[in-house]
Amino acid sequence: MAKSYENEHPIKAFGWAARDTSGVLSPFNFSRRLTGEKDVQFKVMYCGICHSDLHQLKNEWGNSKYPIVPGHEVVGVVTEVGSKVQKFKVGDKVGVGCMVGSCRKCENCDNDLENYCPRQIPTYNGYNTDGTLTFGGYSDIMVSDEHFVVHWPENLPMETAPLLCAGITTYSPLKYFGLDKPGMHIGVVGLGGLGHMAVKFAKAFGTKVTVISTSVSKKQEAIERLGADAFLISRDTEQMQAAMSTLDGIIDTVSAVHPILPLLSLLKSHGKLVMVGAPEKPVELPVFPLLLGRKLVAGSCIGGMKETQEMVDFAAKHNITPDVEVVPMEYVNTALDRLLKSDVKYRFVLDIGNTLKAAN
Ligand SMILES: [Zn+2]
Ligand SMILES: [Zn+2]
Numbered sequence: 001m002a003k004s005y006e007n008e009h010p011i012k013a014f015g016w017a018a019r020d021t022s023g024v025l026s027p028f029n030f031s032r033r034l035t036g037e038k039d040v041q042f043k044v045m046y047c048g049i050c051h052s053d054l055h056q057l058k059n060e061w062g063n064s065k066y067p068i069v070p071g072h073e074v075v076g077v078v079t080e081v082g083s084k085v086q087k088f089k090v091g092d093k094v095g096v097g098c099m100v101g102s103c104r105k106c107e108n109c110d111n112d113l114e115n116y117c118p119r120q121i122p123t124y125n126g127y128n129t130d131g132t133l134t135f136g137g138y139s140d141i142m143v144s145d146e147h148f149v150v151h152w153p154e155n156l157p158m159e160t161a162p163l164l165c166a167g168i169t170t171y172s173p174l175k176y177f178g179l180d181k182p183g184m185h186i187g188v189v190g191l192g193g194l195g196h197m198a199v200k201f202a203k204a205f206g207t208k209v210t211v212i213s214t215s216v217s218k219k220q221e222a223i224e225r226l227g228a229d230a231f232l233i234s235r236d237t238e239q240m241q242a243a244m245s246t247l248d249g250i251i252d253t254v255s256a257v258h259p260i261l262p263l264l265s266l267l268k269s270h271g272k273l274v275m276v277g278a279p280e281k282p283v284e285l286p287v288f289p290l291l292l293g294r295k296l297v298a299g300s301c302i303g304g305m306k307e308t309q310e311m312v313d314f315a316a317k318h319n320i321t322p323d324v325e326v327v328p329m330e331y332v333n334t335a336l337d338r339l340l341k342s343d344v345k346y347r348f349v350l351d352i353g354n355t356l357k358a359a360n
Helices: 049-056 158-164 166-176 195-204 216-225 237-242 261-266 304-320 329-340
Strands: 011-019 025-032 038-049 072-080 093-096 099-101 141-145 185-189 206-211 228-234 247-252 266-273 296-299 324-327 347-350
Touching: 011 141, 025 141, 025 329, 038 158, 038 329, 049 329, 072 141, 072 158, 072 185, 093 158, 099 141, 141 324, 158 166, 158 195, 158 324, 158 347, 166 195, 166 247, 166 304, 185 195, 185 261, 195 206, 195 247, 206 216, 216 228, 228 237, 237 261, 247 261, 324 329, 329 347
Parallel strands: 185 206, 185 247, 206 228, 247 266, 266 296, 324 347
Antiparallel strands: 011 025, 038 072, 038 141, 038 347, 072 093
């Protein structure tokens, strides 16, 4: 008899999965591997809904492997540890982000940059080393190598799970590109799950923050709710003109194709435009403005495990938390619909621990 998802591994698990490109989620019985020597098994308490969940559920990146149990902003409580686990014990609060494995021996892995390992194993919609599909945090339990698990600080609410993707995705480029120095002036493009975290981290680093958005309706919340210093409407050429050559760096979180020339104009000489959103189609790259000012356009993707722990600890210390709307599991399809319309401030988080109920 062919192995089914329910019996390919020994431990019974339950979650919600999409079976096809409709992306609609429904209850799903599957299984998890036994807790290996270096594995941590934990009960999932909260899981954030990331915009990339939406893309992958609907196969918008063309790489979806169904069934998909999404979820890569996962926080829970350890229920079992393997005999060689050193960092964790039963009862610890833990987090798992976008990856659950990597080769551990390439140059990237050697430098704590598992996020750039060519053999990285994504938390869901990927393959485990045994060839089975990985299933994410919209589920009751997870098993992960301890190397890809972070300690969740005691004073950090567990529902702030979106730090594990939205948080590290914005923290890492601010640090790596040196855009974390007090007194600098940083632009943040787009005010969604990623953008609102970029504003919070940039403010915590002591920089001046200008939010750049197409929508004037976000001005008040950018300034009053998130603490941004200024707001620019990208379509207002007069405003944009007046702000030319004022920014040291920009974190661009927009995942739709958009013109980057106006953004390059906002940068000072040596300014850096870092893209963290992922438009499906190429954006046009105007080269002249790069030459005239030695400007840089770069990309960045999540962060390594060491930096992810550092980010979580920094967030706990400085009280930086994503703004979340906690919803029950059965609300997930409605939440995804609302996310598609940007109708959330700023991240949905599934209350898995209290509301995920087994089908039978
Ligand atoms: Zn994500
Ligand atoms: Zn590697």
